[in-house]
Amino acid sequence: MEQKVKDILEKVKVTASMAAEAAGKAAEAAGKKAGEVVEITKLNLQIFDLNTEIEVLYKEIGKMVYNTHTGEDVSAEELDAKISSLDEKRAQVSAIKEKIAERKTSNKCPNCGKDCDKDDSFCRVCGAQL
Numbered sequence: 001m002e003q004k005v006k007d008i009l010e011k012v013k014v015t016a017s018m019a020a021e022a023a024g025k026a027a028e029a030a031g032k033k034a035g036e037v038v039e040i041t042k043l044n045l046q047i048f049d050l051n052t053e054i055e056v057l058y059k060e061i062g063k064m065v066y067n068t069h070t071g072e073d074v075s076a077e078e079l080d081a082k083i084s085s086l087d088e089k090r091a092q093v094s095a096i097k098e099k100i101a102e103r104k105t106s107n108k109c110p111n112c113g114k115d116c117d118k119d120d121s122f123c124r125v126c127g128a129q130l
């Protein structure tokens with residue numbers, strides 16, 4: 001492998017721990033907004049859109065790495081920007097997935113929509129059976 005490719009891959013590895021941290025922060029932010037009413041289908045659509053953008057970024061980053069092999073000019077700044085953007089989008093996907101999981105485990109009243117405890121049998125607001 002060429003040295004330039006090795007350098008770039010090394011750089012990509014360094015950003016890996018930063019990505020994990022970013023994902024954690026995004027998940028935390030999503031947890032704080034747990035009360036927000038957002039339909040799961042809407043969230044899944046957001047994930048779909050993000051994944052489409054992520055695929056494009058993977059392709060572009062891969063092409064840039066390959067270009068170092070063929071000797072074309074590769075801008076480290078541009079590569080950094082794409083990797084950061086990829087980190088951000090992946091963190092967003094994790095946050096949305098967490099949001100969906102949260103909604104699926106909540107005990108929402110089918111009558112009034114109030115979030116009740118998982119152990120409740122009846123809604124604390126309207127008394128409907130859960």
Ligand SMILES: [Zn+2]
Nearest residue numbers: 109112123126
């Ligand atoms: Zn209710």
